[in-house]
Amino acid sequence: MHEQIWGREVRLISRCDAEVAIAAVKKGYSRKLSYLRRSQRVSLGFVHDFFTDPMTDLVKVSTDAQDGDIMT
Numbered sequence: 001m002h003e004q005i006w007g008r009e010v011r012l013i014s015r016c017d018a019e020v021a022i023a024a025v026k027k028g029y030s031r032k033l034s035y036l037r038r039s040q041r042v043s044l045g046f047v048h049d050f051f052t053d054p055m056t057d058l059v060k061v062s063t064d065a066q067d068g069d070i071m072t
Contacts, residue, residue, distance in 0.1 A: 012056045017066040022058055025051055 002010045016022050024030035028048035051058050 009055060014051075014056070014058050015061040015066060016058055017061055017063040019060060022060060025058055 020030070020032065024033050024044055025047050028045055030044060033044065050056060
């Protein structure tokens with residue numbers, strides 16, 4: 001929607017404070033985080049595919065700088 005409104009590509013940068021979550025997203029699967037599908041309705045496969053787009057990025061931030069995190 002924003003790309004159509006502004007007439008240019010929009011880059012998404014998501015910030016996460018959990019290194020385990022970032023590694024799982026980059027890998028696309030995690031045995032340690034397999035409970036996510038059952039309890040939090042998050043598909044690591046979908047999130048992995050989403051962040052393989054060159055216009056999206058997942059970066060590490062300190063816990064103090066992170067107000068809310070859907071990955072943990």
